[in-house]
Every structure is written in C-alpha cells, then in structure tokens.
Amino acid sequence: MSVEPATVKRIASLARIAITDEDAQRLAPELDNIMGWIEQLSEVDTTGVEPMTAVIPNTLRLRDDVVTEGGIRDLLMKNAPEAEHGFFTVPKVIE
Amino acid sequence: MVDLTDLGVAAIRDGVREGDFTARSVAEAFVAKVAKAKLLNAFIVETPDHALAAADAADAARAAGEVPKPLAGVPIGMKDLFCTKGTATTAASRILEGFVPPYESAVSERLFNAGAGMLGKLNMDQFAMGSSNETSAFGNVISPWRRKGADGIGSNAALAPGGSSGGSSAAVSARLCPGATGTDTGGSIRQPAAFTGISGIKPTYGRCSRWGTIAFASSLDQAGPMARDVRDLAIMLEAMAGFDARDATSLQLDVPGWEAGLSGDLKGKRVGIPKEYRVDDMPEEIDALWQQGIAWLRDAGAEIVEVSLPHTRYALPAYYIIAPAEASSNLARYDGVRYGLRDLPAGAGLQDMYAATRADGFGAEVKRRILIGTYVLSAGFYDAYFTQAAKIRTLIARDFEQAWARCDVLLAPTAPSAAFALGKKSADPLAMYLNDVFTVPSSLAGLPAMSVPGGVDKDGLPLGLQIIGKPLDEQGVLNAGLAIEQRAGFVAQPEAWW
Amino acid sequence: MVSEGTMTDSYRIHGETGEWEVVVGLEVHAQVTSNAKLFSGASATFGAEPNTQVSLVDAAMPGMLPVPNGECIRQAVRTGMAIDAEINRWSRFDRKNYFYADLPQGYQISQLYHPLVGEGAIEIEDGNVTKVIGVERIHVEQDAGKLMHDQHPTRSYVDLNRSGVALMEIVSRPDMASPAQAGAYLRKLRAILRYVGSCDGNMEEGSMRADVNVSVRKPGAELGTRTETKNVNSVRFVMATVEHEARRQVGVIEGGGTIVQETRLFDPDKGVTRSMRSKEDAHDYRYFPDPDLLPLELDDAFLEACRASLPELPDAKRKRYEKAGVTRYNADVLTAEVETARWFDALVETGAPAGPASNWVTSELFGALNRVGKTIADSPVAPAQAAELLALVADGTLSGSLAKQVFEVMLETGDAPAKIVEDRGLKQTSDTGAIEAVIAEVIAKNSGQLAQYRGGKEALFGFFVGQTMKATGGKANPAVVNQLLKAALQG
Numbered sequence A: 001m002s003v004e005p006a007t008v009k010r011i012a013s014l015a016r017i018a019i020t021d022e023d024a025q026r027l028a029p030e031l032d033n034i035m036g037w038i039e040q041l042s043e044v045d046t047t048g049v050e051p052m053t054a055v056i057p058n059t060l061r062l063r064d065d066v067v068t069e070g071g072i073r074d075l076l077m078k079n080a081p082e083a084e085h086g087f088f089t090v091p092k093v094i095e
Numbered sequence B: 001m002v003d004l005t006d007l008g009v010a011a012i013r014d015g016v017r018e019g020d021f022t023a024r025s026v027a028e029a030f031v032a033k034v035a036k037a038k039l040l041n042a043f044i045v046e047t048p049d050h051a052l053a054a055a056d057a058a059d060a061a062r063a064a065g066e067v068p069k070p071l072a073g074v075p076i077g078m079k080d081l082f083c084t085k086g087t088a089t090t091a092a093s094r095i096l097e098g099f100v101p102p103y104e105s106a107v108s109e110r111l112f113n114a115g116a117g118m119l120g121k122l123n124m125d126q127f128a129m130g131s132s133n134e135t136s137a138f139g140n141v142i143s144p145w146r147r148k149g150a151d152g153i154g155s156n157a158a159l160a161p162g163g164s165s166g167g168s169s170a171a172v173s174a175r176l177c178p179g180a181t182g183t184d185t186g187g188s189i190r191q192p193a194a195f196t197g198i199s200g201i202k203p204t205y206g207r208c209s210r211w212g213t214i215a216f217a218s219s220l221d222q223a224g225p226m227a228r229d230v231r232d233l234a235i236m237l238e239a240m241a242g243f244d245a246r247d248a249t250s251l252q253l254d255v256p257g258w259e260a261g262l263s264g265d266l267k268g269k270r271v272g273i274p275k276e277y278r279v280d281d282m283p284e285e286i287d288a289l290w291q292q293g294i295a296w297l298r299d300a301g302a303e304i305v306e307v308s309l310p311h312t313r314y315a316l317p318a319y320y321i322i323a324p325a326e327a328s329s330n331l332a333r334y335d336g337v338r339y340g341l342r343d344l345p346a347g348a349g350l351q352d353m354y355a356a357t358r359a360d361g362f363g364a365e366v367k368r369r370i371l372i373g374t375y376v377l378s379a380g381f382y383d384a385y386f387t388q389a390a391k392i393r394t395l396i397a398r399d400f401e402q403a404w405a406r407c408d409v410l411l412a413p414t415a416p417s418a419a420f421a422l423g424k425k426s427a428d429p430l431a432m433y434l435n436d437v438f439t440v441p442s443s444l445a446g447l448p449a450m451s452v453p454g455g456v457d458k459d460g461l462p463l464g465l466q467i468i469g470k471p472l473d474e475q476g477v478l479n480a481g482l483a484i485e486q487r488a489g490f491v492a493q494p495e496a497w498w
Numbered sequence C: 001m002v003s004e005g006t007m008t009d010s011y012r013i014h015g016e017t018g019e020w021e022v023v024v025g026l027e028v029h030a031q032v033t034s035n036a037k038l039f040s041g042a043s044a045t046f047g048a049e050p051n052t053q054v055s056l057v058d059a060a061m062p063g064m065l066p067v068p069n070g071e072c073i074r075q076a077v078r079t080g081m082a083i084d085a086e087i088n089r090w091s092r093f094d095r096k097n098y099f100y101a102d103l104p105q106g107y108q109i110s111q112l113y114h115p116l117v118g119e120g121a122i123e124i125e126d127g128n129v130t131k132v133i134g135v136e137r138i139h140v141e142q143d144a145g146k147l148m149h150d151q152h153p154t155r156s157y158v159d160l161n162r163s164g165v166a167l168m169e170i171v172s173r174p175d176m177a178s179p180a181q182a183g184a185y186l187r188k189l190r191a192i193l194r195y196v197g198s199c200d201g202n203m204e205e206g207s208m209r210a211d212v213n214v215s216v217r218k219p220g221a222e223l224g225t226r227t228e229t230k231n232v233n234s235v236r237f238v239m240a241t242v243e244h245e246a247r248r249q250v251g252v253i254e255g256g257g258t259i260v261q262e263t264r265l266f267d268p269d270k271g272v273t274r275s276m277r278s279k280e281d282a283h284d285y286r287y288f289p290d291p292d293l294l295p296l297e298l299d300d301a302f303l304e305a306c307r308a309s310l311p312e313l314p315d316a317k318r319k320r321y322e323k324a325g326v327t328r329y330n331a332d333v334l335t336a337e338v339e340t341a342r343w344f345d346a347l348v349e350t351g352a353p354a355g356p357a358s359n360w361v362t363s364e365l366f367g368a369l370n371r372v373g374k375t376i377a378d379s380p381v382a383p384a385q386a387a388e389l390l391a392l393v394a395d396g397t398l399s400g401s402l403a404k405q406v407f408e409v410m411l412e413t414g415d416a417p418a419k420i421v422e423d424r425g426l427k428q429t430s431d432t433g434a435i436e437a438v439i440a441e442v443i444a445k446n447s448g449q450l451a452q453y454r455g456g457k458e459a460l461f462g463f464f465v466g467q468t469m470k471a472t473g474g475k476a477n478p479a480v481v482n483q484l485l486k487a488a489l490q491g
C-alpha cells in the first residue's frame, strides 16, 4: 500500500508534529485507508477544467498605502509563552 | 409566569422592546440555565457578566427612549472559534491554552454592536474538525436528546450533538441560549442543527467576515447563526453579515432585510430534487422525511423538478483534500512562539520545540488532518491531489449552476442519519467523514444552505431537511425553510435530564 | 547592440583539466518602496524599535487575514514595464510553507505559479560590449522577520518589524558568464529600480539582496549542477561569490567530487562561501494558492496609469545624451545614478550645451563633490548656477581656468557666478591693445628666450603664453594671447 510508516514519519516531520514509531505504525493504515478512498477522484476526467480559484465570483480589492497599525508591542507579547526586552524568544538557532 | 428561556430571539427582542420583561431578567434566566447545565459540557467558558452588562445596557437604552438595537436584550452563545476580546479563545484546543485575544472578531463585534450579550464560549470540535463534537480538548459535548425505545422508555446512551458546532446546537436545543453562532466548513452548522432539532444557516461564502475567526479551511469557512426557528436565523444573520475590508474575500454588498422578506408562500418557485443525493444505504426514515418535505413545499405552492448534480459523489473526497490542505497551512502558526502552549523539552532546538508543542497541543483528529493536508501538498502529489480536487470543485460548482437553470432552491436531507451515540464512529475516521456527504457539495460551491427540523425518527430523535440556494439568495433559502417549518409543526424538544 | 559569446563571455576558470565557463543567475530581492507592508497596515520603514511595527496580521495572531497593498502591486508592475516585461493581468498569491522563527504564519505569501510579471530583459555593458540578460519573472512576496542570536546565551530573539514588508523577487535567466557581468547586472538593475522609484536600492539596509546561483561547465557543455548562495548584500560581494564559488566548484569536480545542489552563505570576512545546513531540510515547500486571497486581476486603466507614470529610463536617457553630443563614456557615467541624471537634465534644460556640460559635470563637479565628500543629491551648487557658469564660458566672459576659480568661490560662498566675476574682477579680457602691451613687456623682459625662439626653439612658445597669462592674472583670453604672441614673436 502507498502510505507506509516511513511516509507518515516524513510527513509528520514536514508538519512539525513529533510522532513515535508506534504512532507511525498505527497511523499508516489509517491514512492509507483515507487516501485510498480519496483516490477515486482520479477517475474524473478533468481535461480542460480550470481549478477553482474563487468560490464566489469576486475580485481582489487592494488596500491604500497607509500606515494604520503598529505600536502594539505589549499587546502582542501578552500571550507569548516567553518574551524579553520587547522580543519574542525561541531556543537559540544556529544558522 | 412565562419561562423566559422558552423564548426565541424574536420573542425576546420584541418582549424587551415592548417592556413585557426586562433584558436583565432574560439574561439572568439564561445565565442560571447555563450554570445548571454543566453535564452537557456545552460551554468552555461562561461569561455571565458579559450577558448581564449587555442586558443592562439594553434596559438603560430603553429607559432613555433610544431607538432599540436589533438584538437589544438577546443573550447568545458564541462558538469558541470566534476570537473575543478579553475572553479566552481556544478553538477547543490545548494548543491555544491560555490565549486571550486582544481583539474582537468581526462577527462577534457585529453581534455585540447590535446589542447582543454573550453567555459564554461554546464547546466545539477542536479547530472545527469533527462531526460529533468528540475532538474537543475540553471533553465531548453531550446532546440533550436521548433515544426513546419503541416502548417509549428513554435510553441513557449519550448522543452526539453533531459537529463541529456541537456546543452551539446542544445549547440552543437545551434552551441554554435562544441563539448561537456557528461556523460551517463542510456542514458544521447544518449537521449539528439537524441532530438537535434546531435551525441553522450557512450564508453565501463571503457574506460574513472571517476576520478574527480562527481559520480551519479558509476557502470554505463561513459563520452563520443557529437558533430555534427561521425568523430567529434571519434576525441574527442580518446582524452577523456585512462587508469587511479586513477580509479580502468579504463580499462588498449590502445586507438584505431578510427578516422583512420572510414569506412561506412559494408560488412561482421551483424546487429541485437532486437525484444523486438518493444514496444507496440511506435509512428509510430519512428518505420518507425527504418525500414529506417535497410534499410540504408543493403544498406551499412550489413546483417540484428533478435535477442532476452528477459530480456529487466526488464532493466528499475532494473536500478531504482541500480542507486538510488549507488547514495544514492555516494551523502552522500554532508553534509555541507568540501565544498558546509551548513544549520545550530539555535541550531541544527550535524545530524540536515546534514538533513537541504541536504533538502535545493538537488533538488526534487535528493531527490526522494536518498530516493528510501535508501529504496531498507534498512534492510530487500536489497536481494529482490538490489540483485535481480544485478542478472537481469547479465541476461541482458547475453542476449547481446548471441546476439553477431549472430551479430556485434544492431540497435534500441534511445528514444521512439521526444523531448517533458518542463513541460509535470516533474510531473510524472515514465513517465519521461520511456524515457530511449531503452538506459538503454546497460548501465547496460557496452556496447558502440551511437545515430545518422536519420530524423525528422512530427513536424520537430529530431529523433535518436541507435547503440549498443560489449564490446570495439567502432569502430564497430562508423562505423555503419557513415553508417547511410552517408545515412540519416541529415542537419536539429534549426532556431536561441534566 | 547585442553581442554574443566571444568578447563578453571570455571569462574562464583555468583548472587542471583545462578551461571552465561560469554560468550565473541572480534572484534579487528588492524591498518595494511603500509606507505600509504588503498585507497589513503596519509601517514598512527601516530602523524602528523591535516589534513596534507589527500588526496582528504580521504576528500571525489567530484569525488574522491578509489584504494586499495596492501601491506594492503598482510598483511591481511599473518595474516590470521598465524592463519591457510581460505584465500578467491575472496573477495569484501562493503560500510557501516552512517552519522558522522569523516566519510567524508558518508560510510566506509569495507567487509561484502565476507571478505578476513575466519575461523581460536588462541590457548590461561588459567592457564596451552590450549584452542582454533575460529576466524570467518578477513576483511579489512578503519579507520575513529578523532573528538575533547574540543577545542571550540560550535564546534567539525574534523581531517581526520586517515581517510582511513587500519584496519584489526579480529572477534572472542564467545568462551571466563572469563576476563582472553579475556585477554589471546588479548595478544596472539597481539603477532601474531607483529610476522607477520602486526600491531605494539601499543594500546596506537590506533593501536589495541577491541569491547567487552559480554553476560551472566545460565550454559549450550542458549546464552543471548549481548552488545558491543566499542574501548577498553588495555588488562587490556578489562578484566575489561568483568568483569564489566557481573556483570551488572547479576544484571539487576536478578532485573527483560532484557538486550538490545546496544553499550556501557568503562569508564577507573570509571571502568564501559555505554550506548552510540549517536550511537543508526545507525543500518541500508545499506551495498552494493562498485561500485567504482572490486572484489579482488588473484592468486597462490601472496598467495605463502605471505606464504613464514611468520616467525616462537609463538606456533611453543614455541614447538621448549621446545624440545631443555627449560621449558614450560620459553618458554612461551620467545615467548610472538617477540623481546624477536628474541633475544633468536640469542643467541641460536651462540651455547649456550637452557636450561641454557633460564634461564639466563629470570632471569639475564630480571632482569638487569628491573633495568636499558630498553626493550630487546635496551638491552645494545647483544646476541653474552651473548653467550660468557654463554660459559665461560659452560667451567668452570666462576662460577655462577663470571658470575653475569662479567655481571654487561658488562652492565656498554659494554666490552666483556673475556676481563672483563682478566682485572679484575675474572677467576674461580680449582687449588686444591691453594684451599687446603686456606681451611687449614680457618680450622685453625675456630677450634671451626670444633669441632662442627666433633661432628655431619653437617649444618656447608655451613659455611666452604662460608668462603673458600670468602677467594678466589669468584674465586674458587665451585664443587672443596665442594669436597676438605669434605675431609679436615673429618680429
């Protein structure tokens, strides 16, 4: 079948969700079942059909170039698990 | 003396205006009811002060002779997907634990500006992902409804209130609030409404601003009201809808006077019956209700025509590509940096912190959908899955467009079954997904659609009928719903056991 | 004029196994000049206190939605028009998904599948040959925030001020064949952006930075595997990156290794590039159309207004200058920076003849600005004053050397040239009687030299000119002096 535990681990890593080997073993057949069901879409002939881009016909409005926001640092940090000296902080990143 | 919690939105609004009772007394009655209904687990946060303050404001305004606001004196429940300024908002997920928005969602702001008060934040499926309200981090919502056996004796089995707006449906049907907000991505207003014997409408995509509503799948998410009858929906939707420049997909249109436009007279209207909705294993009672609905609408003056929506069967699998794909990206922001949960194992780096936080904070169904979404967008799969689904979405929308040449609204069942027992489908995701088979096609096409109660099944559980309308024709949908409501005479309500 | 191959593309790396060609493509990120960010109303200016120019949208708070800034779209369209590119009336924003601390949404809103601007081209000069470098596309996207790693022993600090600032990503074809061409392309692109006004081109502040794609191959062979060196922030560093990376690649291949497609960083201190491991994992970006945004559709009126607002661009200006009598060299110099060109245009508009004016600007004015450490934008002498000075030369009032003296005074005092001439009596004289009297004196004082001259040492003519000019305080018209001297010396 197509969705192997290794695939689940790769996808979970892309999605930044830590999973154990047992999780991957358990999820693989489950996702495989769902993907197998989704597979029926391939039987639809969509030649010449444009993918939908707007649910309801509507065009993108553009904003005026005006500064209307900002200066709310304390408000932004209020919910932060960790913040210091006006910065959000994260474990040190080595680039 | 009348039990004020038996009153709906319109009755409360009118009674407060007329001075039949004070807004304060209404708010107090509902606050007390909410406080006593813990067993239903419908609320994540109770906000009695908010409801009482709004009520006092309504009473004061009336005393001062001011023009009453449209929802003055009406206390409502707010789905926890709407960010509410100063009130914890979690989308029923641990990952947003402790998050108190410093801003008010467009929809809740409009409702509050219209005079409504808030009784609390309603429980829901986590990030609106679910059809039974079993994915909340704060526990299942229990439907107030219970099965009656053939002998008329009730069962104690806890039933699902539907999802994802299960807290909303349970609260309204248990008379904990006269109306509530819901959101509908693939049926999350209509299916829980059907399961609990109330009404709910999802307007045309773009009618209600998405600004400040926690996103599940952006191209599908729409807010809408859930209440006891069609008039109440019209009143609430008028307050919730309207253009918002902060949402690029918001429709720049005036809000029609839907309440004023209500009429159950369908003379000259054509009602389409989509033949593809007659699925193989549909329970007989659902089919019988559908036939009954057809008869009611004919009786209301409508002409009944059969129509075909040939791509219906592909809607659900297409939805299960598009919605998880969008969700996988929308939920990337929950990373433990700016708000909510942070899980930082000893010695972990940034990427490990993300993975640990998200593993801890998201529930199983949310993770499942993020994984599906990540998978279908990943290298090599995008065209086969996402692009194909987006093309099928075009075909589904085209099916509806062609149907509109032959009819004004469509009539179909809301859900393929009545409410099921909690736990019955939670082990089989696919079986759970199939709940949305009748609601998803109109979601993919962005159409207005509602559920109205039509009757009860042999166990005494409510069943809903669904009306789907043309883009922007909420009025047509409401009116067809009203025609059914007038003929169904649905009065069943759950007996209080909580 | 387009020239292929031989002359411009003669750059080679001389390896152990023979000669190698270098193939270079640049992806330039240019910050769009705008007040507010691409999708929020927070300010896009540089240098504010950390996290003070951040909106709820930029911080990716739950339920926040992007709404595009029309000015950013307009500037990108104008830029596309300036390089004769196809403008796509229908474009769309996509999400590029990856996790990093400078990216609050967990995705960057960009344009992969349907960019705003399609194929265009930029002409560069390499030596005295012109080469056309293809531009594949320009798309609009958001910038990320900034991380600081040196503030805390175990934490990196996140500043989101830049998060959401509008960028144009300008992607070239792999049409450059040497460090010099890469440098010329970047300079030319920068000039165009500054002419158009769509980017300030300030590379120190990060308004412009280049991802440098380099590969090597044996002459005429298939393209080799390329590496991408990220965020190189000066013309000099781009050239150094190309040079170093090409040599490194030749070394690897000739040593029996293979080049891996990877992301690298340029280290300006060591002048080398190194592999950037931290980005290795991020290759699967899962692009898909941003469902929060509708397709962007541009109408005729919008495009017309963009086109009408375009200024004269460097190439057109250069050609016009050349037609007006400016040398190719001067024309290149004058058009390289938009401020210089504007200054020169203002000068010529007053009626100053373009040829002499261009000489004066490139020698006298530039020399003076250099000395006082100023740029043309804050030149102490305005174009109108310079025009006046040049007019005094043209009508014979001032000689070249008097003009230099007057200019020095102008720089010091800011006075008008005519006033300086008047006040200081610096007017050139063509009065033959007065000059003849001076010449008579000079000849009388230098009888020895006169004899030598008359004996055939004609080189002494210059000596007599110098003495005469000196005796007139430099005010004598040199042409008149020449003419009268010749007659007088012949006796």
Ligand SMILES: [Mg+2]
Binding pocket: C027, C211
């Ligand atoms: Mg790049």
Ligand SMILES: [Zn+2]
Binding pocket: C029, C141, C169
């Ligand atoms: Zn870029």
